[in-house]
Amino acid sequence: MTILKSTLLAAAATVAIASAAQAADPIMPMPVTPVAPVVDPVFDWSGFYAGVRVGGLNDTVDTDWLVGGELGVNAQWDMFVLGAEVAVDAVFGDPDTYAYGEVTARGGVAFSEVLLYGTVGYGTDFDAPAASGVGNQVLAGVGVEFAVSDSISVDGRYVYGWGIDAGDSDIHKFTIGANFHF
Template identity: 35%
Template sequence: MVVLGIPQLVEPALLLCRTHPMKKLLLATTALVAFATGAQAADLGVPRSPVAAAVVAPAFSWTGFYIGAHAGYGFGNSRFVGGGVFPTSVNGPLIGGQVGFNYQINQIVLGVEADLAFTAITGRPGNFPTISHRTNMLGSLRARGGFAVDRALLYVTGGLGFQGAATAQTPGPAEKYTRTGWTLGAGVEYALTQNWTAKLEYSYYNFGTRTLGPIYAGTVRSDIHTVKIGVNYLFSTGPSAVVARY
């Protein structure tokens, strides 16, 4: 297809205008249409400039090692059996620290955490107040799994629990012991900045039944609930989560 140029149409139009007055308007209009068509065809050959891509801020990443501290409150029950049954309600404060590692894939966050707290979770049975139970230490080694919504992380956790405790009768010495059990919990953690996070966590510890000796004869059983608030410093390894491709 050949697009007629302006000179090709204008010159014949001028010639015909001299011979027939009625054709003046028709030929002038034809020349104008040809001029507009040529200009439009010329515009089609100009390449379009690329549209600038939108700038998207990187999402927060939970991947990395972290270290932190926590404080909270513990409560539960202990039961001493020896010449009778002596149930005891225990409660008291705790303070400690934790270390761990997270790895994020899309919105799933997997990790492991170890913590240790000094506690003063104590109590005496109402039916025999000279007996006392005290938990001096709580620790754990746990797996964590959660779902991240940008800077918020909802998680569950569970693993091994450790207890340092003592049972005593007044007057008399305290029998100290350590026990291993299990723990389960859940929590929410929020990133305040790129490196600092804050968390609220509930945990349940069960240490089963232990046979006392050689100071006292009998058994002791305890379970403890804790509510903790804490902060972590995250040594972030990147600006965004790993994206899995399937």
């Protein structure tokens, strides 16, 4: 035989053997890759925020309405949130209107768009006249905040204040507000 015929015969034999070997292997389907579900992004509580609020302040004698504003900052680690806040309220008391300020720290747990938290701090009526002010308090309370969009949340909280000095009133304070997160 010639070299050309020998090469062709060898190539044909190789193809026949390879085809027979491949036919003996079972055909395995390609594995199906599961599609990841689309999940709405979780609200990020970290960063600065500013807001407004309304509510009531009750000392041992009167319940007065209040309107105020707040500035704060939060830091979030997984589902845990720590923050600090400064707030000033105009309290429409009897006989006079006075300012009430507070500095608080808060810590809580975030469940997606809901933040449950506790708060502690200091509150003062900025030395309002004794007839209208409530004095200075150590504050402690609880709150819940709901994210209603990517940058806006609604907040509700209750705070109890223990009078520090003689003549300072214990207070109950409830506020509802809205915050813009930067």
